[in-house]
Amino acid sequence: MSSDLLDGKTAIVAGAAGGLGNAIARAFAGAGATVVLSDLPGDGLDAATAAIGGGASAFACDVTDESQVQALVQHAVETHGGLDSMVACAGVASVAPIVQMSLTEWRRVLAVDLDGVFLCTKHAGAAMAAAGGGTIINIASIKAFGGSPATAHYGAAKAGVVSLTKSAAIEMRPFNVRVNAICPGWVQTDMIASNRDALEALLPMTFDEYIGHIQGRLGEPAEIADIAVFLASERSRFSSGSAYVVDGGATASLV
Secondary structure (H helix, E strand, O other): OOOOOOOOOEEEEEOOOOHHHHHHHHHHHHOOOEEEEEEOOOOOHHHHHHHHOOOOEEEEOOOOOHHHHHHHHHHHHHHHOOOOEEEEOOOOOOOOOHHHOOHHHHHHHHHHHHHHHHHHHHHHHHHHHHHOOEEEEEEOOHHHHOOOOOOHHHHHHHHHHHHHHHHHHHHHHHHOEEEEEEEEOOEOOHHHHHHHHHHHOOOOOOHHHHHHHHHOOOEOHHHHHHHHHHHHOHHHOOOOOOEEEEOOOOOOOOO
16 A cells, blocks of 8 residues: 555554554554554553554543543644544454343443444534535445344444444535445454354354355454555545445355
8 A cells, every 4th residue: 555645644443452453543544644642551551552653542432332432533633734534444243142142241242333433424424514525434344235143233333333434424414524334244352262162162163164154364454454544545535325345255155
C-alpha cells in the first residue's frame, strides 16, 4: 500500500491496542495519517502508541460510554484540527450456546460490538458533516451473513453493524461522508486464540482442519488493514454503504 495515501489526514482507530485495530492503526500511520489510538485504559494502549511513534497519540475510551466517545472525537478535532477517518474496531467475543447464554453476556457483546459502532458513527459523523466530509469504516464480520453455533450474540451484533453502515451511508451522503464496513473472515488475532478451544469443541474436526477447509488459512491482520487504508483514501471515493468481505473465500462456497 502506498505510503502517501493518507498524507495530511487525521484518523481515530477505536480498539487499537491489539488485534485488527492495532494493525489498522499501524497501516494508517504508514500511509501518512496522524493516528489517534483508542482503547480501554490498561489494555496496552500506551505501548501500542509508542510503537507507532511519530505523531500518534493515545486516548483511553470505553466505546459503550457515549460521553467518552464524544470526548474522543472532540480530542481529535481540537488537537489535530479535524477528523478525516474513524475506524470502529473495538470488539469482544465469547462462545456460548443460546440456551446457556446469560442475558448479561448477550448484552455485553452487543454493547461493545454494536452500540460502540453506533456511537463512533454518530459522533464522528456529526464532526465530519460539520467539517465538510470524511470516511467512517466499521469492522463487521462474515458472521453478519450466516449463523454458526455458540456465537449468536456476536453474529447478531455484526449483522447490525452492516445494516447500520448502510443506513448511515444514505444519511451521510449529502454531507460528503462515506460509510463502509469490512467483514473479515477468520483472522489470526488474540480474540481467535482465546476462543479457539471452545470453538474446536463444537466442530467435527480440529480447528486447523476447519480453517483449511473453509478459507485455506487464517488471514493476517495486515491484510484487513490494507482494505481499511483503501477505504479511508481517495481511491475509494465512489464507495459508500458497502460491506467488503475479506475472507479468503470462506463465504464463496456452500459446502
